[in-house]
Amino acid sequence: MTFQTGVPCLADVLAAAQRILGIAARTPLVPSPFLTDRLGADFLLKLEIAQPIGAFKLRGAANAIAAVPDGAPGVVCCSTGNHGRAVAHAAARRGLRAVVCLSALVPEAKLAGIRTLGAELRIVGRSQDDAQAEATRLMAEAGLAEIPPFDDPAVIAGQGTLGLEILAERPDIGTLLVPLSGGGLAAGVALAAKAIKPDVRVIGVSMDRGAAMAASIAAGRPVAVQEVASLADSLGGGIGLDNRLSFALCRDLLDAVVLVTEEEIYRALQALFHEDRLVAEGAAVVGIAALLSGKLAGQLDAGAPVATILTGRNLDMGVLARIVTGADVELDGKIVKGAPWRRT
Numbered sequence: 001m002t003f004q005t006g007v008p009c010l011a012d013v014l015a016a017a018q019r020i021l022g023i024a025a026r027t028p029l030v031p032s033p034f035l036t037d038r039l040g041a042d043f044l045l046k047l048e049i050a051q052p053i054g055a056f057k058l059r060g061a062a063n064a065i066a067a068v069p070d071g072a073p074g075v076v077c078c079s080t081g082n083h084g085r086a087v088a089h090a091a092a093r094r095g096l097r098a099v100v101c102l103s104a105l106v107p108e109a110k111l112a113g114i115r116t117l118g119a120e121l122r123i124v125g126r127s128q129d130d131a132q133a134e135a136t137r138l139m140a141e142a143g144l145a146e147i148p149p150f151d152d153p154a155v156i157a158g159q160g161t162l163g164l165e166i167l168a169e170r171p172d173i174g175t176l177l178v179p180l181s182g183g184g185l186a187a188g189v190a191l192a193a194k195a196i197k198p199d200v201r202v203i204g205v206s207m208d209r210g211a212a213m214a215a216s217i218a219a220g221r222p223v224a225v226q227e228v229a230s231l232a233d234s235l236g237g238g239i240g241l242d243n244r245l246s247f248a249l250c251r252d253l254l255d256a257v258v259l260v261t262e263e264e265i266y267r268a269l270q271a272l273f274h275e276d277r278l279v280a281e282g283a284a285v286v287g288i289a290a291l292l293s294g295k296l297a298g299q300l301d302a303g304a305p306v307a308t309i310l311t312g313r314n315l316d317m318g319v320l321a322r323i324v325t326g327a328d329v330e331l332d333g334k335i336v337k338g339a340p341w342r343r344t
């Protein structure tokens, strides 16, 4: 696939929607009665937790892998979790060899999830940079095609199919709340949604510590931030100091970026479980956390429906059990103070 300027547009997202059919699911968009009551307008949840790998990243990975030429020796990526799972799944569906490079810090449960899908694991070093160096080496040495996690036109176009699906089903939506990390998801959703409905608002939401895209937009250029443990672990990591696409798209297309605390993410996981009876990972509920914290005041069109994307469900079940019962959670030595769920 070639893009004239490198920047994907609505036509690329429409083409991606055709390419990923049968690999990534068209997921339900369901109302949340509890959050609708809180908002005073329809609040909708796009259930990417129902994707075959439990996260939306299959959309971008499937679209990028569809463009790998027949007869190619395979694909390679570096990842700490959901992207590796997505690449493993989409490569297996095409009968391609997949190599996922990870650092020694990635927990065993995540490795098992990727291995089960038939991918080869390369465990190198103790950082994402070490894993990236191994992926780059395998590209040069074995001729494997690299599938980047977010800063890639085919990946962004694939994630953008979410914007198409949401607005096709509910053209009346006023605001989309999108979990934000490397920005492949937010860039794709914003470009697709605004191409269809120019006045829709798209708000990126991240955790308040270690949010690289938020810090980069504030600084006006890609900057590195210190990575810290978070309930929203899938939102950690940098955006790349040599970022080509996702930084500029997020800077230009997002109407606002809102940051939420670990305690707000904790409460949002409880609300989703006890009120909507759904399970998602911390990264997926930051939009709910933003609403419940009151931080969206003044950011929303009164009376217009709001939707958020429940981006994934791949979390540690021990942590989930603690949160639903109101126990404290320890994150790398720091305590997130718990309390049983109670409507306030």
Ligand SMILES: *Cc1c(COP(=O)(O)O)cnc(C)c1O
Binding pocket: 055, 057, 082, 083, 149, 150, 179, 180, 181, 182, 183, 184, 185, 186, 234, 235, 281, 283, 284, 311, 312, 313
């Ligand atoms: C990757 C990921 C995100 C963020 O996507 P970006 O394209 O990196 O911004 C959000 N939620 C989950 C569950 C993810 O795996």
